[in-house]
Amino acid sequence: MDLPIDRIRIEVGDITTPPSEWGVTGIVNAANESLLGGGGVDGAIHRAAGPRLLEHNKMLGGCPTGLAKITPAFDLEGRGIRHILHTVGPVWQSGDAVPIKIGDLHEDVLLASCYQQCLDLAAEHSIDVLAFPAISTGVYRFPKDRAAKIALGHVLGFLARHNTPRRVVFCCFSEADAATYRHVLDSRNEWMFSRQRG
Numbered sequence: 065m066d067l068p069i070d071r072i073r074i075e076v077g078d079i080t081t082p083p084s085e086w087g088v089t090g091i092v093n094a095a096n097e098s099l100l101g102g103g104g105v106d107g108a109i110h111r112a113a114g115p116r117l118l119e120h121n122k123m124l125g126g127c128p129t130g131l132a133k134i135t136p137a138f139d140l141e142g143r144g145i146r147h148i149l150h151t152v153g154p155v156w157q158s159g160d161a162v163p164i165k166i167g168d169l170h171e172d173v174l175l176a177s178c179y180q181q182c183l184d185l186a187a188e189h190s191i192d193v194l195a196f197p198a199i200s201t202g203v204y205r206f207p208k209d210r211a212a213k214i215a216l217g218h219v220l221g222f223l224a225r226h227n228t229p230r231r232v233v234f235c236c237f238s239e240a241d242a243a244t245y246r247h248v249l250d251s252r253n254e255w256m257f258s259r260q261r262g
């Protein structure tokens with residue numbers, strides 16, 4: 065098995081239309097607590113998966129922030145996607161300046177929990193290649209650099225202990241977002257093992 069770092073891809077694209085060379089078999093939805101659809105990536109996934117997803121989700125009774133639920137991919141199955149993992153990221157409420165160590169804020173813990181829950185579900189359901197959007201960094205306003213550190217830190221840690229998923233794709237919606245992920249990944253030795261504040 066490759067090293068965890070070699071099992072990560074940072075790509076730019078629409079998570080509902082992953083190119084076949086990515087090999088994506090499961091995608092993560094940044095949903096809201098209703099699980100009944102919304103704007104951003106959630107709206108795009110509901111449109112692409114078709115009305116059966118909404119009908120299915122009406123039976124799930126929603127999902128609390130920080131947790132995740134798995135569904136079939138419905139119309140997305142034609143694109144090789146078998147599962148959708150719906151997770152509810154936290155709304156960022158801590159303002160602009162954040163001189164606080166990652167992990168100290170309630171929002172950090174909830175976002176980390178989203179990644180952990182999705183990875184656990186992916187392992188449980190044998191999802192080979194899992195694609196994540198940048199959860200909470202759109203309408204929910206989580207700072208992108210901070211969110212990328214939480215995402216990469218958790219995924220790298222999980223892949224070090226599990227063979228499934230074999231690969232994780234960070235599906236960035238813009239080149240700028242992908243640049244943030246690449247920078248965070250390249251500088252991981254500075255922030256991942258640091259005990260310093262900031």
Ligand code: ADP
Pocket residue numbers: 077078079080094095103104105106108153197198199200201202203204205235236237241
């Ligand atoms: P949240 O409410 O969790 O912030 P959003 O959907 O508003 O969710 O945004 C989360 C991230 O998903 C943002 O970085 C946004 O640019 C990105 N995004 C929006 N649509 C798509 C899509 N179709 N594919 C991949 N990423 C997307």
